[in-house]
Amino acid sequence: MLDSIEMSRPEAEALLRIGVVGRVALCTEDGPHVVPVNYSVVDDQILLRTTSYSALGRLARGNLVAFEVDHLDLEQHHGWSVVVRGRAEVVSDPAELDHIEAVWPPRPWAGGNRPLVIRIPWSEVTGRTLGRGWDPQAQAAYRRTLAT
């Protein structure tokens, strides 16, 4: 386990809003699964786009999930990690889908039709800096610049 210092909720939320790629963990009868995803943030929720037959489409909807973003600097031996926990839901309301499309639609790196929009409202947000002291947001801003 990495040495960690808890960050404030505003700091954790700022890092979530700057991120591009995260990992969804979900529990099934045969234990936990982890799926890497592109994501976006609209209001206080994580948004993902997938297909109904994917692991995420089949297993996440309606269930408690954990969503993690991090940046780990292997050279400097430090980093940060933010985890959101909440119940994943399919977004089906047309007005809400329009709002998401207008603000910041999730854009998977993959092509193909991915009609299912899943939201993870963040009922719980925790963040930690890992390793020696540094400025997590300076590094995170670089990530967003690269990805857009």
Added chain:
Amino acid sequence: MLDSIEMSRPEAEALLRIGVVGRVALCTEDGPHVVPVNYSVVDDQILLRTTSYSALGRLARGNLVAFEVDHLDLEQHHGWSVVVRGRAEVVSDPAELDHIEAVWPPRPWAGGNRPLVIRIPWSEVTGRTLGRGWDPQAQAAYRRTLAT
């Protein structure tokens, strides 16, 4: 969800053996949790070092966990991800601890006494390349070089 192509088991294992930092997902009564960790690999198992009072020390031992490593290139919009699933166990046998120490002891970035060694034998290993085609191992070798 990222577009993904399944990799062979030898390719997935090679990437695990080259990695430095991963994420452990575990299931609790209040849903899944994710914890970033330094790790090492000895034989066919992931090894972590932690304290008995950490989330990992309290929740992972004896339980099914998923362990994920990835490399996601934000600029190129591609990457890879490998997931191991298995039952986490505390290593307490002195001969086995000596063997781990001799081969490749897990080295947390954090200081402090972390006496608990946890292993995740990989009963299931799956790997995927994400986004457009490229060579996962070329990138991974760079990670190991940086970290040692």
